[in-house]
Amino acid sequence: MSPILINPILTNVRSLGISLDLLGCPLRTLARWVGWLREPARQNQEPMGLTADQADRAAGVLLGTATGDALGAGYEFSLPTRKTVIDMIGGGAFRWEPGEWTDDTSMAIAIARAAADTGALHETAGLDAVAAQFVAWIDSRPKDVGGQTRAVLNQRSRTARQMRARAAKIPGRRGGNGSLMRTAPVALVYLDDADTCAVAAALVSSLTHADQRAEEACALWTLAIRHAVLHGTYDGLRAALAYVDADYWAPLLDQAETSRNPRKDFPKNGWVVHALQTAWWAITHSDTLPGALELAVRAGRDTDTTAAIAGGLLGARWGASAVPERWQNLLHGYPGMRADDLTDLAQRIVARKPARPPAAAPHDQ
Ligand SMILES: [Mg+2]
DSSP states (O other), rough: OOOOOHHHHHHHHHHOOOOOHHHHHHHHHHHHHTTOOOOOTTTTTTOOOHHHHHHHHHHHHHHHHHHHHHHHHTTTOOOOOTTTTOOOOOOOOTTTTBBBOOOHHHHHHHHHHHHHSOTTTSSSHHHHHHHHHHHHHHTTOSSSSOHHHHHTTTOOSSHHHHHHHHHOOSSHHHHBBBTTTOOTTHHHHHTOOOOOHHHHHHHHHTOOOHHHHHHHHHHHHHHHHHHHHHHHSSHHHHHGGGGGGGHHHHHHHHHHHHSSOHHHSSTTTTBHHHHHHHHHHHHHTOOOOOHOOOOOOOTOOOHHHHHHHHHHHHHHHHHHGGHHHHHHHHHHEEEEEEEHHHHHHHHHHHHHHHOOGGGOOOTOO
């Protein structure tokens, strides 16, 4: 069975002038109706717990995001030199405390809480829960909010449909990195279902970023994280090209893997495409989680976000146990959480549903 393509689904749905929420039916129902989405055999799946290694990697998803975020926070908007020591020092433009995470992790936590509460981010109830969590976060008066996200959340939309409609009206460029930075926990909801994982990642992105490349980037990265949790490899990123415009993305991944100068080759890492490339460059140029996070920060500019993006996949690949204890002890942030709370939250999401054995996932190459 061939994998679905994300954007044909979302774009075609939009071109029909149909709002999923307006119809009051979840995406799965609509997609089944138009014949684009296969029906996964959720009812028939065998309950199965994760192995100890998989559980460690699942716990690493949010923890890795937060670690990269807090590591990069003190260097945001800067270009570190070779002499610059990269550590969890805090400071930076927003005077972060050492170990304090920023909007990237706070928004990922918002998604994670909605996931733990509803267990289905591709459906109206789950998306509405994400929207409500986003509004609760903006009401906490965070000191760092991306421009595009602020423009959407300022309206305090009460539903996902309203939030998505607001995002679609934002003028100018809408492909900032603000949805990719928070996408990691979506993977934990769909360890048993790659197809719906891709759809959910795109839908959650679209709440604030009405941009095809942002949706594709989120689908790619979330599927890669999902695969890394299950298998402990990065192979899921290339496999996920089947879900997006591969002619566009494959050369960009090639470039990231071979680049010797990320500042020259993908300098605009506030843009979702260059942010993904920076993260992938860092990951493919180091063999360790801390080493790759340091590279992401050394690339400069939007350092907390590129390192947070990298951290989600690194944590999924190497596990929570790969995050240095010294850093774990420093981590903290909205909404009054620390490292242990992040791993507990990740486990709550995974525990909501049994995971299907990896071999049974048809598109999980
Ligand atoms: Mg940030």
